[in-house]
Amino acid sequence: MVLENTALPVIVVIAFNRPNSLSRILMSISKANYPSKNIDLVISIDKTDNNQNVLEIANKFNWNHGTKKVIYQSENLGLRKHIIKSMSIVHEYDSMIMLEDDLFVSPDYYNYTQQALNFSYNNDKIGGISLYNHQLNVYKDQNFTAIDDGFDNWYFQFASSWGQAWNVKHIKLFLEWYETNPEINALDVVPKYVRNWSDKSWLKYFISFVIIKNKYFMYPKISLTTNFGDQGVNMDMSNTYFQVPILNFYGKKYNFSKLEDSHSIYDAFYENLNLNETLGFQKEEITIDLYGYKNIFKRYLLSSQQHHYFIIKTFGRSFKPHDLNILYNIEGKDFYLYDTEVIAKNKFNSNPFYILDYNIKMISLPQAFSIFKFKFEQRLKIFLYNIFKRT
Structure with missing residues (x-):
């Protein structure tokens, strides 16, 4: 029998010292659509000397869809400890939605989350649900789009921090691993960019957990949150780098794919995990590196990097997203399929402006x-x- 999570996820908003950000996220939450008047809202505020205005905003906020609870931490925890501590709220509700204060939610965010949690409830390969849809490869500062395979979701071996949902099983497994004090700095399977994040980051631990345990986050094709990039603990200055379009609609019936049916599955390096089948290789035989960020290779390598290995085949860079060029065997000399066991002296013609035009259009x-x-x-x-x- 397939079990279904029928509980109403509690909404947990994480705040610190950004009054305008908190007002904005609470406004967007209040205008969203909900299936019940029994949905609890928790606003957790980390302690500091100058955030009484944040506490005042939380206390005055009128929540019409259930019970509101404001938690003001008794000591300054810092972002990482604050998030980890707030995860324990899930034990009171069975599932939770966590939103940091610089986010903005779609009117349909709660509906999407309920459907996604129910759909994935019995799947041990799922480590959580993302409400945000990535459109930028943060390692290379290049555009990213997951292949559209006809479903409303895709899978990414990368935990989400810009709107995420967990059930109690997700949190239990993560915290059991986290409490062993894992050392992740020497793990090559975890992208160096992630390992180099500040110790204030809780996300680098959840990403590492997902990779090590071979799990995935379930992501939406159309985002249910967007990130305003307000100046804060992890942002030196405000920016719009991570703003993405959100679904301006509510009541959608989502068509989700199972992992085994999906053609839109990506590793922690933003690389398509199905391309080995297109090229006729087993996963153990080939490294997929279209973004040119990886530095550990298997015998066969598909990459945008220019190496002096024997080139078996080349592909162009015309289709968007770029993995479609491999799926449709587009001619060109932008991606190279190498045999790394055979050394060869290759001549390459580089045009960095072509990649710029490809990403920006004009x-x-x-x-x-x-x-x-x-x-x-x-x-x-x-x-x-x-x-x-x-x-």
Whole structure:
């Protein structure tokens, strides 16, 4: 018999010292659609000397869909400990939605979450549910889109922190692993970019857990949250890098794929895990590295990196997303299928502006100059901010 999680997920909002951010997320939550008047809201605020205005906003917020509870931590925990501690709230409800204060939710976020939790309830390969849909490879600062295989979800070996849901089993397994004090800094299976994140990050531990235990987060094709990138613990300056379109509709009936039926499954490096079948290799034989970020290779390697190995075949970069170029065998010399056991002296013609055009589509010369000027000034501000912050 297939069990179904029928409990109503509690909504947990994480806040610290951003009053405007908290007001915005609470406004979006209040305007969303809900199936019941028995949905609890918990607003958890980490302690600091100057956030009484945040506490006041939480206390005054009117929640019409159930019981509201405001928790003001008795000591300053820091983001990582605050999140980990707040995960334990799930034991009172069986499932939870966690939202940090710089997010904004779709009107359908609760409906999506309920359906996704119910759909995946008995699947031990699922480590959690993401409400956010990634459109940027954060390692390479390049566009990313999961292949559309006809379903409303895709799978990613990468935990979510910009709107996520768990049931009690997800949290229990993670915390059992986390409490062993795992050492992740030497794990090559965890992207170096992730391992280099600050010790304030709880997410790098959940990502590592998902990878080590060979689990996946279930992601939506259309995002149910977006990230305003407000200045805070993990953001030196506000930005719109992680803003994505959200579903402006409610009441959708979602068509989810099971892992075994999905053609949209990605590893922690944003690489399509089905491409080995397209090329006729077993997973153990080939490394897929279209973004050119990996540095440990199996015998066969499909990569955008230019290496002096024997080239078996090449592919172009025309289709978007770029993995479609492999699926449809598009001609060109942008991706290389290598045999790494055979050394060869290869000649490559590089055109970095082609990749720029591929990612941006079109940019005028005045726009290019303005972007260069803005980025230079922005990086300089961040550099100076970090210097003066330490003094």
